[in-house]
Amino acid sequence: MTTVPDPAAPHAFWLLKSEPDVFGFPDLLRVGREPWNGVRNYQARNNLRAMRAGDLALFYHSNAKPAGVAGVARVVRAAYPDDLQFDPGSAYHDPRSDPAEPRWSMVDVSPVLAFPALLTLERLRDLPAWQASPLTQKGTRLSVLPVTAEQFTAALAEAGVRLP
């Protein structure tokens, strides 16, 4: 028996933080597709650059009451230069970024499904698979972080959803 890789299968899983007051999962549902710009942290940027189109991401609401995962998104375009770094009028402008070698990257994401209810950070902490995640460890502020297949599966099960 031969195993043929499923080209639709994600190669990795991620978690993307966003403040819902600024841009929440309902906003992603409304617009359908969004450039994930404004990331200005090297570790987060490196994670963005490691993404491939087709990868799935948990959409996390940070700085919210309560904080937690609101839904699932898909990476629909791999990393390319974040245009805001060259926009002097933007809060994300970086005058030290060289256009010939842009410092900051973004990906495009689209919504896949909304959780019926927010999967709170508190509940994530209780899942064994999530004990080792930077998300649940004190002091970690990374806004784009990798998620294991086990963590992703456990989160969906806890939220009571299945991928379409």
Added chain:
DNA sequence: GCCAACGTTGGC
């Protein structure tokens, strides 16, 4: 609003 933790900056 508080504050712990972290990343970045810049003087030396």
Added chain:
DNA sequence: GCCAACGTTGGC
């Protein structure tokens, strides 16, 4: 290269 000061993140 060190490290103090500062700004930001993000849970509570």
